[in-house]
Amino acid sequence: MAENEPVLTAHDISITYEVNPPVHAVKNVSLTLNRGEILGLAGESGCGKTTLAYGINQLLKPPALRTGGEITFHDKDGTDINVASLSGDSLRAFRWDKISMVFQGAMNSLNPVISIKAQLFDVFTTHRPEMSKREKLERSEELLKLVGVDPRRLDSFAHELSGGMRQRVMIAMALALNPQVMIMDEPTTALDVVVQRGILREVMRLREQFNFAVVFITHDLPLLLEISDRIAVMLKGEIVELDTSKNIYEKPQHEYTKKLLGSFPSLTGARGGFVRSGVDETATAQGDQS
Ligand SMILES: Nc1ncnc2c1ncn2[C@@H]1O[C@H](COP(=O)(O)OP(=O)(O)OP(=O)(O)O)[C@@H](O)[C@H]1O
Numbered sequence: 001m002a003e004n005e006p007v008l009t010a011h012d013i014s015i016t017y018e019v020n021p022p023v024h025a026v027k028n029v030s031l032t033l034n035r036g037e038i039l040g041l042a043g044e045s046g047c048g049k050t051t052l053a054y055g056i057n058q059l060l061k062p063p064a065l066r067t068g069g070e071i072t073f074h075d076k077d078g079t080d081i082n083v084a085s086l087s088g089d090s091l092r093a094f095r096w097d098k099i100s101m102v103f104q105g106a107m108n109s110l111n112p113v114i115s116i117k118a119q120l121f122d123v124f125t126t127h128r129p130e131m132s133k134r135e136k137l138e139r140s141e142e143l144l145k146l147v148g149v150d151p152r153r154l155d156s157f158a159h160e161l162s163g164g165m166r167q168r169v170m171i172a173m174a175l176a177l178n179p180q181v182m183i184m185d186e187p188t189t190a191l192d193v194v195v196q197r198g199i200l201r202e203v204m205r206l207r208e209q210f211n212f213a214v215v216f217i218t219h220d221l222p223l224l225l226e227i228s229d230r231i232a233v234m235l236k237g238e239i240v241e242l243d244t245s246k247n248i249y250e251k252p253q254h255e256y257t258k259k260l261l262g263s264f265p266s267l268t269g270a271r272g273g274f275v276r277s278g279v280d281e282t283a284t285a286q287g288d289q290s
């Protein structure tokens with residue numbers, strides 16, 4: 001993995017919901033995402049994580065308004081893309097192709113009336129019109145295999161799949177065009193711990209294989225400590241601390257980070273010192289998650 005080569009830079013982002021009274025959901029946030037890294041974004045409910053993710057991906061809709069800041073995507077071919085200037089066709093071409101997103105509650109956002117196959121085909125029809133039907137089918141089968149779902153499930157409808165399978169399908173869709181960045185907003189929160197671990201292991205493996213960067217959003221700090229290279233801690237719309245997982249765990253600077261760490265007994269209990277254990281070894285340590 002090329003270290004410290006940025007793939008995305010956000011500078012001084014502010015986002016307001018223009019309601020009465022206005023909600024300043026994101027305040028002067030700057031961050032750099034490096035190629036191939038997992039950046040965790042932690043913070044309590046309502047602190048602005050999803051709003052920031054939407055802002056980075058140019059997905060904001062009224063009443064949300066980005067009131068300031070720049071977002072630059074550093075494409076692997078060397079061009080810089082000013083994300084905030086994209087709209088219409090250029091935005092459609094950018095999204096999913098360069099940055100994809102697994103939405104919060106995504107497992108309930110599959111279209112209930114068309115098959116998994118039709119939904120994957122839609123992505124290709126929009127973004128890769130040159131693909132033949134046969135190529136679409138092969139790629140769809142390959143994608144399901146990558147996320148650990150039997151390709152025979154392609155003809156299934158969302159309601160025929162378990163929550164974990166649906167979430168895997170959403171990840172397959174996010175992977176479909178080989179993006180350089182994947183934003184995952186609470187991708188596994190609704191799933192039980194064993195399923196969650198399985199999916200995370202898959203994501204980590206895919207990241208190794210394809211070297212995309214991940215912004216991983218969750219309020220589950222212990223989980224982030226395990227999987228992230230760096231962690232940004234967000235409080236009331238601001239990033240109050242951003243450091244390596246090791247430093248966040250061993251020498252948190254901000255009072256809020258300390259409070260967050262302290263609120264997870266598993267982090268302060270018998271396990272002791274920081275272990276960048278990886279998802280594999282802790283697959284059985286279910287107690288750690290509660
Ligand atoms: N459509 C909206 N109109 C007004 N305010 C909104 C809207 N959507 C979100 N907000 C407010 O913006 C703030 C940030 O919300 P956001 O959804 O980004 O938080 P979050 O960190 O993702 O929370 P969670 O962990 O619960 O998903 C909150 O105060 C929320 O109430």
Ligand SMILES: [Mg+2]
Pocket residue numbers: 049050051104185
């Ligand atoms: Mg959210």
